[in-house]
Amino acid sequence: MTRLPDGRYVDDAPFDPAANIQELERKDLDAPGWLLVWRKFRKHKLGLVSGIFLLICYLLLPVAGFIAPYTPNERNSDFLYAPPQSVNLFHEGEFVGPFVYPTVAEADLVTFQWKFVTDKTRVLPLEFFCEASEYNLAGLIPTRTHLFCAPEGATVFLWGSDRLGRDVFSRILYGGQLSLTVGLIGISVSFLLGIGFGSIAGYFGGKIDWTINRLIEILRSLPELPLWLALSAAVPSNWGPVSVFFIISIILGILDWPGLARAVRAKFLSLREEEYVRAAEMMGASSGRVIRKHLLPNFTSHLIASATLSIPAMILGETALSFLGLGLRAPAVSWGVMLNDAQNLASIEIYPWTAIPMLPIIIIVLAFNFLGDGLRDSLDPYAD
Structure with a gap:
């Protein structure tokens, strides 16, 4: 060992790669089994991402009603088979925040189908942490609070609605x-x-x-x-x-x-x-x-x-x-x-x-x- 002017000691022994490898292998052998499994698993990127994704999915299950803007069987008879609606942030080049345009259902007398017309002159901001239809949080706690809701006079069918006017996303x-x-x-x-x-x-x-x-x-x-x-x-x-x-x-x-x-x-x-x-x-x-x-x-x-x-x-x-x-x-x-x-x-x-x-x-x-x-x-x- 050599003592430097600042008081620190430096090892004079030459570097031995073989001894260094043996020391790393000894530490691996002393490591617990779950740690060795984790080291190998995190190298499998696709498996790691899939595991994180599935964990998030299962953690969200108890709060699905909070995230969903509607209850599963809530019907809107005026919007049967409504197409997916987009949530916008900008209106005429100006940042407004999350909002939707109101949509009106009109009967097409040629095809005898409902046609949905969007009024892009009106901006209706989404409501967050709002009161809407009642559901049971985690299946136990009755509540009416949702993460986001459609403003009055509009709907928010992110993935459209089905034949009974129920929100597909919810x-x-x-x-x-x-x-x-x-x-x-x-x-x-x-x-x-x-x-x-x-x-x-x-x-x-x-x-x-x-x-x-x-x-x-x-x-x-x-x-x-x-x-x-x-x-x-x-x-x-x-x-x-x-x-x-x-x-x-x-x-x-x-x-x-x-x-x-x-x-x-x-x-x-x-x-x-x-x-x-x-x-x-x-x-x-x-x-x-x-x-x-x-x-x-x-x-x-x-x-x-x-x-x-x-x-x-x-x-x-x-x-x-x-x-x-x-x-x-x-x-x-x-x-x-x-x-x-x-x-x-x-x-x-x-x-x-x-x-x-x-x-x-x-x-x-x-x-x-x-x-x-x-x-x-x-x-x-x-x-x-």
């Missing part, structure tokens, strides 16, 4: 509460059954394994879509929207567990012969403790990746059933229910904004797939 926000939640409930049921049956079959083997395998093969041999339709059609028509929502979620979870159960079984068959499992058994650990404490933790990475890749399948399943009229039904609002109203191709050709609910479905499913790919790569110990 209905998509409310529909996300059901369409995004159905995947979480369905995957919970699927994981409970898949991990339970798969771990029992893989750990105990013998006749138990044979019985569970035959059950899995029977379920996987049945055509998926007709089975969905049959089970959904069996739901009583007099049930309320909440009851139908939960039973559809459970149906989707019940039909999804066999694939996970086979994966868990195969992993347990290989892990149960490991020395640490045998040591735990010899020390008197019960079968449940061995499964919970020693086998499942080695399978966590696969479970996380499977969950993120299975949720979009649940969302698509609910959308398909609701689109066919066998899932959620009005007055419940989901993206599938909204697409059920857009089955007429001629109507979509004339009013293309009625097909907008397809876009959030596509975006959410892609985001879950990208997130699943990123997690799978990050949790794989053999990935580069």
Whole structure:
């Protein structure tokens, strides 16, 4: 060590790149597992962006009614199939702030359709944190406060209105509460059954394994879509929207567990012969403790990746059933229910904004797939 005039000490030893690399590798080995996973995951830019996007979407679900300017079933009979309206900031080159132009519906006697005429001479600023139709914040707190509302004498249909004059933008926000939640409930049921049956079959083997395998093969041999339709059609028509929502979620979870159960079984068959499992058994650990404490933790990475890749399948399943009229039904609002109203191709050709609910479905499913790919790569110990 050499002492400088200012009192600082400098190391005289030559720089050793190999020793520096070894020190970095030692720090990586000492780092907790979740930190190593995070370091690999944040390099997967598409997965990281998708994860942030999905997190924001789920955080906004409880406050969807606050963001939406209208309630989901609020009708405006004077604006049936109204086209999307734009929110403007400038009027005749002058900054005004967020405002809309008033729109008037007029009957076209030639085409026998409503024609919407915009009066661009009047500027009507949007109202923020205003009082409008009542809704339940987070499903519990009744309130009338909205983020923004249409000024008196105008409407604010950002993505147009449907055949009953309901705001498509507001209905998509409310529909996300059901369409995004159905995947979480369905995957919970699927994981409970898949991990339970798969771990029992893989750990105990013998006749138990044979019985569970035959059950899995029977379920996987049945055509998926007709089975969905049959089970959904069996739901009583007099049930309320909440009851139908939960039973559809459970149906989707019940039909999804066999694939996970086979994966868990195969992993347990290989892990149960490991020395640490045998040591735990010899020390008197019960079968449940061995499964919970020693086998499942080695399978966590696969479970996380499977969950993120299975949720979009649940969302698509609910959308398909609701689109066919066998899932959620009005007055419940989901993206599938909204697409059920857009089955007429001629109507979509004339009013293309009625097909907008397809876009959030596509975006959410892609985001879950990208997130699943990123997690799978990050949790794989053999990935580069």
